[in-house]
Amino acid sequence: MASGTLLYAQSGGVTAVINATASAVLQEARSRRVKVLAARNGILGALREDLVDASKIPLATVRALAHTPGGAFGSCRYKLKSVEADRAKYERLIEVLRAHDVRWFLYNGGNDSADTALKVSQLAQEFDYPLTCIGVPKTIDNDLAVTDCCPGFGSAAKYTAVSVREAALDVAAMADTSTKVFVYEAMGRHAGWLAAAAGLAGQGPDDAPQIILFPERDYDEAAFLAQVKRVVERVGWCVVVASEGIRDKDGRFVADAGGGQDAFGHTQLGGVASHLAGRVKDTLGYKVHWTLPDYLQRSARHVASKTDVDQAMAVGRAAVQFALAGHNATMPTIRRMSDAPYRWTIEAAPLERVANHEKTMPAGFIRRDGFGITAAARRYLEPLIRGEAPPPYGRDGLPKYVTIDLPAIGKRLPGWNG
Amino acid sequence: MASGTLLYAQSGGVTAVINATASAVLQEARSRRVKVLAARNGILGALREDLVDASKIPLATVRALAHTPGGAFGSCRYKLKSVEADRAKYERLIEVLRAHDVRWFLYNGGNDSADTALKVSQLAQEFDYPLTCIGVPKTIDNDLAVTDCCPGFGSAAKYTAVSVREAALDVAAMADTSTKVFVYEAMGRHAGWLAAAAGLAGQGPDDAPQIILFPERDYDEAAFLAQVKRVVERVGWCVVVASEGIRDKDGRFVADAGGGQDAFGHTQLGGVASHLAGRVKDTLGYKVHWTLPDYLQRSARHVASKTDVDQAMAVGRAAVQFALAGHNATMPTIRRMSDAPYRWTIEAAPLERVANHEKTMPAGFIRRDGFGITAAARRYLEPLIRGEAPPPYGRDGLPKYVTIDLPAIGKRLPGWNG
Structure with missing residues (x-):
């Protein structure tokens, strides 16, 4: 040693x-x-x-x-x-x-x-x-x-792109009589890197996600709702990926628009996706579903x-x-x-x-209309989600993850009262 | 032919x-x-x-x-x-x-x-x-x-068990200074099959999920909160899996307790996880995170x-x-x-x-205290999530899913005005 x-x-x-x-x-x-x-x-x-x-x-x-x-x-x-x-x-x-x-x-x-x-x-x-x-x-x-x-980042990005592609196939199958708009909330309080990664799920303008909302751009509700309507009328359904950090032109977090109180006066935890879904439902009348993957997106080692x-x-x-x-x-x-x-x-x-x-996302990564990613973003992002490295699975059908449970080594100093 | x-x-x-x-x-x-x-x-x-x-x-x-x-x-x-x-x-x-x-x-x-x-x-x-x-x-x-x-069911069950196991590792790592309670909302309006499948994620009483809430049992807020407190005090953190269909003793859906209006008078879409998370935060003061996988759980072919x-x-x-x-x-x-x-x-x-x-879940699949699954449930569920069948992936790091775009065959009848 x-x-x-x-x-x-x-x-x-x-x-x-x-x-x-x-x-x-x-x-x-x-x-x-x-x-x-x-x-x-x-x-x-x-x-x-x-x-x-x-x-x-x-x-x-x-x-x-x-x-x-x-x-x-x-x-x-x-x-x-x-x-x-x-x-x-x-x-x-x-x-x-x-x-x-x-x-x-x-x-x-x-x-x-x-x-x-x-x-x-x-x-x-x-x-x-x-x-x-x-x-x-x-x-x-x-x-x-x-x-x-x-x-x-690359694994969270892969989780995001894979999940959005999969959910989009579900929505597309059901849109004729059921959900027409699906909202996915991606982590990213300050920068829209994960929301951008969702853009890898599709290629053409009609592929999901048809709308991405970045914290780098002011959230404009009227423009967003008009875009949802245009997409649904053209494609039949619409997948929206929203970064948790989007803000309106006055700098207010959209996530904070929720978080009111429920019918019993209890704290209502909201978030961006639930808010956007509610606005789509109320103003456009489309049936809407939404997801908040939260920690799942940063712990999904199975799809790293x-x-x-x-x-x-x-x-x-x-x-x-x-x-x-x-x-x-x-x-x-x-x-x-x-x-x-x-x-x-x-x-x-x-x-x-x-x-x-802090590294911010280059302005050139966001499409001019603000609702998608550019070819430059794709060139940057795509290699980062490339390749699979699945964990080994046990006979029980679950990944074989380990935990470490070592005893602490002996202390050599008095206790700390920080 | x-x-x-x-x-x-x-x-x-x-x-x-x-x-x-x-x-x-x-x-x-x-x-x-x-x-x-x-x-x-x-x-x-x-x-x-x-x-x-x-x-x-x-x-x-x-x-x-x-x-x-x-x-x-x-x-x-x-x-x-x-x-x-x-x-x-x-x-x-x-x-x-x-x-x-x-x-x-x-x-x-x-x-x-x-x-x-x-x-x-x-x-x-x-x-x-x-x-x-x-x-x-x-x-x-x-x-x-x-x-x-x-x-x-088996693939959605596997997604649930894998996701809960992964998120639990995240929560366990952060609990000392951050999130102590994590709530996962599983599909299942009438029967708690998917919530039960989450139980496969752990084995011992301290393994996640430490609490499962089934629609087959009346939701009792006081008992739930007391159990969360016990688990956090014993383990240091707690993962809760709640079926979207849980109801109180009067038959009211807990999901409907949310769905009030936000600060701007807009419809607030809630759900079970957001409600439970809010109650844990308000009454116990723990930092809490929650997830609503929604369609991700039924479209996750990548972890079928x-x-x-x-x-x-x-x-x-x-x-x-x-x-x-x-x-x-x-x-x-x-x-x-x-x-x-x-x-x-x-x-x-x-x-x-x-x-x-309609096949309901056998009463013998739910533990006596109502917060977990029995050995019988495990024997039934475990084979259903066994084995991996990943899709092929492309050079772009995404699963190679296909869509079918065939023209309709010629109509032989007058139009239908149903």
């Missing part, structure tokens, strides 16, 4: 493939005889000194992580503020790392995690503690800077993109390699070499170019 | 595998040199004389139907009433069948379709028109009498059960065989020979034993 340990933690909303990254981290570390600790529930586990000895996970389980969704070590929504504001927490982190001889810290998450990893690396230098910090990219939102795409799985594992391997090579404060990123054939490679980006930046 | 034609039509809500039945019907008829017409949009196509010559579909397309969801010929929600009330329509049907020399009529649907097929067969006898009518089973609701299970696909094709083949053998007014049904190993065979049941009956 090399001297020192490597600490791995997962952060933010999990994906279908963040455990594939974890699997690659563990496998690469094993092959280099580096001991790996994992923090439970992300950075909170590091602060609480709630760590497990990931080197003790059986190899078969490590390999099975590559096809298991969720976050095997637990993730967290917990953002560290500036070093000034949260100095005690950063110092506690350094203390915990030092107590466990952690020389390499890999933080697997999005923008915030990259920022945390960067700050920890800066503070370690200030304390003269030898530490190499690596941000490992992950997010279904596809909004990280520098990297061409984000592990986790092979490209995405490959990239999730590649950033995991590279993270260990960069760490051991001392490339401090960097993130392995994906660089696209060509669209057709699709070729990509892993590079190292400085964390400061990633932290607190 | 044999003399006379066979007419095939699809009815009611479509499934992931009704086209597999259609594929088997077409392949079996071809091998027996029988010409096949298909009615567009179910029985309406027959009434309208809107028929296509399905014998002209290329063999590759016929085969691809076996892995394509939706209803390739169009389905309909259109119920014929009694012969007395709808006599003109039944007579029109006979007229159309006679005009196209239809000697075998295969109607692929649920209870209502079995009833229609039965009545058509009776009227044909009254008119002395030589016709063999076969009902072909299909429904995700699994509520047909006689048959052990219904083609379409192989058992289901095999049975859907078997009933299609048998339907043609029964028709040509003159087994009038029957339905091919699935008989379970044994649970372990799971063995089944196809039998013929008289349509009158199927039409207008």
